[in-house]
Amino acid sequence: MTRKFTEAAIAGIGQTEFSKASGRSELQLAAECAVAACKDAGVSPHDIDGMVTFTIDNSDEVNLARCLGVKDLAYTTRIPGGGAAAAATIYQAMAMVNAGLCHNVLIWRAMNERSQYRFGQNPQQQQMSYQSGNGTGSLLWCVPYGAMTPASWGALQAARYMHKYGVTNRDLGYISVQQRAYAANNPNAWFYGKPITLEDHQNSKWIQEPWLRLLDCCQESDGGVAILVTSLERARDLKQPPVQIVGATQSIPYNVEVISNYYHEDLTVMPEAQGVAKRLWAMTGLKPSDMQMAAIYDAFTPHVLLQLEAFGFCKPGEGKDFVKGGGMALDGALPTNTNGGLTGEAYIHGMNSMIEGVRQIRGTSCNQVTKKTVEHVLVSSGMAGAVLAKA
Amino acid sequence: MSTPTEAAAPTAPKPTRIPPIVTLDAKFFWDGADQEQFLGQKCSDCGLFTFPPRPMCPQCFSVNRREVPLSGRGTVHGWTIPRHPPPFGFKESPIVAVIELEEGIRMVSNVVGCGYDEIRQDMPVEVTFEATMNNHKVPVFRPRT
Ligand SMILES: [Zn+2]
Numbered sequence: 217m218t219r220k221f222t223e224a225a226i227a228g229i230g231q232t233e234f235s236k237a238s239g240r241s242e243l244q245l246a247a248e249c250a251v252a253a254c255k256d257a258g259v260s261p262h263d264i265d266g267m268v269t270f271t272i273d274n275s276d277e278v279n280l281a282r283c284l285g286v287k288d289l290a291y292t293t294r295i296p297g298g299g300a301a302a303a304a305t306i307y308q309a310m311a312m313v314n315a316g317l318c319h320n321v322l323i324w325r326a327m328n329e330r331s332q333y334r335f336g337q338n339p340q341q342q343q344m345s346y347q348s349g350n351g352t353g354s355l356l357w358c359v360p361y362g363a364m365t366p367a368s369w370g371a372l373q374a375a376r377y378m379h380k381y382g383v384t385n386r387d388l389g390y391i392s393v394q395q396r397a398y399a400a401n402n403p404n405a406w407f408y409g410k411p412i413t414l415e416d417h418q419n420s421k422w423i424q425e426p427w428l429r430l431l432d433c434c435q436e437s438d439g440g441v442a443i444l445v446t447s448l449e450r451a452r453d454l455k456q457p458p459v460q461i462v463g464a465t466q467s468i469p470y471n472v473e474v475i476s477n478y479y480h481e482d483l484t485v486m487p488e489a490q491g492v493a494k495r496l497w498a499m500t501g502l503k504p505s506d507m508q509m510a511a512i513y514d515a516f517t518p519h520v521l522l523q524l525e526a527f528g529f530c531k532p533g534e535g536k537d538f539v540k541g542g543g544m545a546l547d548g549a550l551p552t553n554t555n556g557g558l559t560g561e562a563y564i565h566g567m568n569s570m571i572e573g574v575r576q577i578r579g580t581s582c583n584q585v586t587k588k589t590v591e592h593v594l595v596s597s598g599m600a601g602a603v604l605a606k607a
Numbered sequence: 608m609s610t611p612t613e614a615a616a617p618t619a620p621k622p623t624r625i626p627p628i629v630t631l632d633a634k635f636f637w638d639g640a641d642q643e644q645f646l647g648q649k650c651s652d653c654g655l656f657t658f659p660p661r662p663m664c665p666q667c668f669s670v671n672r673r674e675v676p677l678s679g680r681g682t683v684h685g686w687t688i689p690r691h692p693p694p695f696g697f698k699e700s701p702i703v704a705v706i707e708l709e710e711g712i713r714m715v716s717n718v719v720g721c722g723y724d725e726i727r728q729d730m731p732v733e734v735t736f737e738a739t740m741n742n743h744k745v746p747v748f749r750p751r752t
Contacts, residue, residue, distance in 0.1 A: 353659055358715045360627045360745050362694030362701040368687060372705055372715065375685035379728050422690040425700075425723075430691075470665070478705045478713050479658065483685060 224313040225451035225458040225607060226306075228257025228444035229571040234406055234562030237331040238438035246275040246326035247283035249440035254284075257444045258455030259320055264444075266291040266318030268305045270325055270565065271349035272298055280324070291318050297351035297599050299513060300474045300488070302566030304600035307464035309445035319446060325567045326440030334436055335366055351474035351599075358476055366515060367433055369475045371424030374518035376483040378427060381533035385429060388517040389417035390539045392431045392559055395514070398583050399556025406435055407560050432517040434558035441567035443574070448607060457607065459577045462592075463500035464602035467491025474599065475515075486519070489526035492601040496594075497528075500603050504528045508590040509576045510550050511569035513597040514557045523596050524550075547587055551576075554583040566597045577606050622738035623696040627745060633660045635674045640744050645734045647677040647710055658712035679734030680751065681708040683718060686726050696740070702726050706748055720749040 230252025232238070232245050254261045261284035267277050271294045281289050291312050295304040302325070309321040329335065354369050363369060377383070396412045399405035412431060420430040451458030469487040471479045480487050497503055504527055514520045521535030529550050530538040538544075544552035555561040555572035562568050573593040575581040593604045629637045639646035648657050650664035651671035663670050686704040694701060702718040704726075718726055719737065732748035739745055 356628050356630065356633070357659060358703075360625050360739060361703050361715055361717050361747075362624075362689055362697050363687075363703045363715060364694055365689070365692065368689045368694075368703060371687040371689075372685055372703060375687055376705075376728065379685070422688075425688040425690050427687055476715070478685075478715060483705070 223448045224310040224445055224461045225448040226443055226461065226574050226604065227446045227451040227454045227456060227458060228253040228255070228259065229574050230254070230256055230442045231404070231568065231571065232326070232440045234404060234437050234439040234564065234568065236406070236436070236438060238328055242326050242328050242332070243275045243279055243283065245328070245438070245440035246280050246324050249326060249442040250280065250284055250322055250324055253322065253442035253444045256456060257446070259444060259446070261285060262287050264320045264322045265289060266309065266312045266321035268293055268295065268308045268321060268323045270294060270298065270301070270305075271296045273325055273327070275326060296349045297474045299515060299565040300351065300597055300599040301466065302513065302597035302600065303464065303570065303595050303602050304466045304597070306443070306445070306461060306570065306595065306602045307466055307600055309443070310461045310464045310602075313445055313447050319450065321445040323443040323445065324440065325565050327565065328438045329563065330436040330438050352476050353473055354476035366475060367423045367428055370516040370519065371427040373475060373477050373483070374427055374516065374522070377485070377522060378518060380484045381536065383518070383521065383536045385426060385432070386414070386418060387536040387540065388432050389414045391514070391517040391520050391544065392417050394539070394544045395553050395557040395560040398554050399560025402556050402561060402582050405556040405561040406437065407556060427518070428516055431559070434515045434563040437562040437564060439562055439564050439568070441564045441571055443567070443571060452607070457578055459574050460605045460607040462502075462603050462605045463496050464600070465492055465495040465499060466600040467495060468599055485532065486522040486526050486598060488599045489523045489596060492596065492599065493527040496601050496603060502592060502603060507550060507592050507594045508588050509554065509573065509585050510552045510594040510596065511573040512552055513566045513569070514553060514559055517559070519598065520552070523598060527594065527596065546583060546585055551585045554581055554585070570595045573604050577604055622740055624737060624739040624745070625696050626739040626741045626743040632662050636660055637743065639674070640736060640746050643736045643744060645677045645679045645746050646674045647708075647712065649673050649675045656710045656712050658714055678709045681706045681732055681748065683726065683728055683730045683732060684713060685728065686718065688723060704748070706732060717747040718749070719747050725750070
């Protein structure tokens with residue numbers, strides 16, 4: 217059998233509820249979302265033979281396999297870089313399937329990131345230590361200076377970009393307002409039924425002055441998300457219409473690091489997203505105007521603008537006008553983060569927005585794009601990306 | 608302990624700033640800072656400055672590196688004021704900045720002796736030092752005219 221580079225597909229997606237206190241272990245969340253993804257696909261969890269998660273996920277492969285009754289795990293791997301590399305899980309799963317190494321690859325990310333621990337608390341109280349595999353030197357080089365939270369690192373990363381193009385905090389508000397409007401209509405979203413106005417955004421407290429307010433920041437959430445990847449051929453025989461992975465890639469250019477990303481040449485661009493875009497468009501032969509929806513990692517609102525620009529949806533510095541003009545809306549040029557994103561729905565490290573891309577292709581989103589048929593979706597987490605397509 | 612009989616010199620308040628985590632490859636940098644020396648890493652073979660410090664030169668792959676005094680002069684490449692949560696160890700929000708040094712490398716630090724309404728992107732700064740907990744010091748920057 218000849219194998220093409222475009223033969224992997226997403227057969228199932230699953231999740232737990234998104235909350236601020238799950239009341240159960242992260243392993244249980246992982247197991248629950250994994251079973252949900254398998255059930256969605258119509259595949260027995262016993263038949264999972266590949267597993268992918270984040271380096272910083274606290275659940276162990278063996279423990280999860282024990283919960284799921286996995287008979288014979290053939291391949292396991294983890295991706296570095298936290299949420300920035302979220303889409304690299306899809307990349308890995310695609311590669312495992314395309315190489316003929318696995319039939320049913322489970323991707324999972326499950327965390328009690330609100331109730332059990334919180335990113336960015338005093339590192340000494342948390343007894344955190346510097347570890348490799350996180351892709352960031354923030355603990356080593358930022359903490360003694362009072363930059364102790366992801367928001368502080370993110371603001372410092374965005375400051376020069378915002379200054380250069382005159383992006384004000386109010387400009388960022390249009391992203392928050394749009395995403396909260398999506399979340400308000402999404403029963404899975406923590407902020408279901410709770411839209412905000414631009415004035416609400418402007419009245420929220422400064423987190424990082426003068427760049428980020430509270431409503432520019434992703435939530436802290438408990439929950440789990442899972443994706444089941446198999447071959448397109450197999451997926452055609454399963455329960456759901458297959459969502460093809462037509463391309464996926466990762467890009468870590470020289471001197472780029474995750475979030476405390478101050479050492480590369482030009483701090484007014486996101487070179488990792490530019491690298492992902494370049495490879496992804498070359499790999500798929502597609503272009504920005506071929507996308508009907510995007511799921512873009514939005515830990516902090518400025519990074520949505522930087523990614524929109526890196527992928528060529530608008531020119532450098534024009535991201536603010538793109539979002540102000542309704543570019544992210546359902547009838548806009550690029551409906552974006554229609555689940556409400558990480559600010560509106562939940563923060564499951566980007567995974568929850570990626571499965572919204574799957575729903576858009578299936579036509580099952582509660583904020584379904586209807587103006588056009590959703591043929592292609594861009595999934596970007598900054599350092600990795602994928603294009604999903606209707607098979 | 609006995610009660611001091613003479614009027615003791617007023618003691619500076621104990622530093623509350625968190626000390627750096629010191630890795631082997633960056634030990635020279637923090638050891639230098641403790642002595643109020645601002646040191647950078649330069650490749651002995653091709654002369655490339657690198658930051659963060661690393662055990663190999665990415666240009667010529669040499670492991671011969673020299674710890675050289677840096678000029679201590681630079682500019683504010685980007686900055687932010689952390690408001691919430693209040694950064695641990697600071698009575699008032701510090702100004703956190705990416706400093707671009709004359710040697711062409713960047714590092715995160717603070718701008719001190721500068722009002723919130725005085726901080727500007729690209730403003731010239733020069734190095735000084737502030738104490739941390741556990742008797743360490745870290746390089747910070749103040750406005751330079
Ligand atoms: Zn060299």
